[in-house]
Amino acid sequence: SQTIHQWPATLVQPVGSPLSLECTVEGTSNPNLYWYRQAAGRGLQLLFYSVGIGQISSEVPQNLSASRPQDRQFILSSKKLLLSDSGFYLCAWSGSLSDTQYFGPGTRLTVL
Amino acid sequence: GNSVTQMEGPVTLSEEAFLTINCTYTATGYPSLFWYVQYPGEGLQLLLKATKADDKGSNKGFEATYRKETTSFHLEKGSVQVSDSAVYFCALSAGQAGANSKLTFGKGITLSVRP
Numbered sequence: 001s002q003t004i005h006q007w008p009a010t011l012v013q014p015v016g017s018p019l020s021l022e023c024t025v026e027g028t029s030n031p032n033l034y035w036y037r038q039a040a041g042r043g044l045q046l047l048f049y050s051v052g053i054g055q056i057s058s059e060v061p062q063n064l065s066a067s068r069p070q071d072r073q074f075i076l077s078s079k080k081l082l083l084s085d086s087g088f089y090l091c092a093w094s095g096s097l098s099d100t101q102y103f104g105p106g107t108r109l110t111v112l
Numbered sequence: 113g114n115s116v117t118q119m120e121g122p123v124t125l126s127e128e129a130f131l132t133i134n135c136t137y138t139a140t141g142y143p144s145l146f147w148y149v150q151y152p153g154e155g156l157q158l159l160l161k162a163t164k165a166d167d168k169g170s171n172k173g174f175e176a177t178y179r180k181e182t183t184s185f186h187l188e189k190g191s192v193q194v195s196d197s198a199v200y201f202c203a204l205s206a207g208q209a210g211a212n213s214k215l216t217f218g219k220g221i222t223l224s225v226r227p
Contacts (some may be wrong), residue, residue, distance in 0.1 A: 006155075032213055043219040044156075044201070090155050099144050099205035099213035103155040 002027035023091030118218035135202035
């Protein structure tokens, strides 16, 4: 069966510090991968998606970036965090021929 | 573009009450429709889905029917439990796999069930 992991689970970072969140998927090959952000009390915002290694599409201009160095690894990064980057970050995957997405447990990021 | 509208919340019910959460959508073509549930502090879990008109998705006592004529996908459960307390999201996809499998989500609604 397929599983999706995210880490860290919780992160507290000062403004201006760098960020690296990691997402890995097991039990499948060539998945589509997604990063979402969920701000407090709000819905989900799609940040990035990837259909293959090195292929990243950005949905919202911001100071975040994403990379996919391996087939089942998706990384969300920032060089300098802003207060507005605080939120719950969710990674998701879908099969390459499917539109059903499965979500990871999320990372709670607080920028102080 | 595609959009999903959910009823305003929060919703508070007593245990064993009947639940309806409304969801309507706007989309071109023939989207797939989904309900996801998010328990406190967790990621989203797929609750059920339907891929074509008149399909009924069901899981854990929850049901939703894809109504193309009313562009709706309302979630129902006959008897809610305290453990159903969570945030519920309605979503649609463009119906195409691969690069076009992005989901459009509603804003979510919080359900609280009292013992």
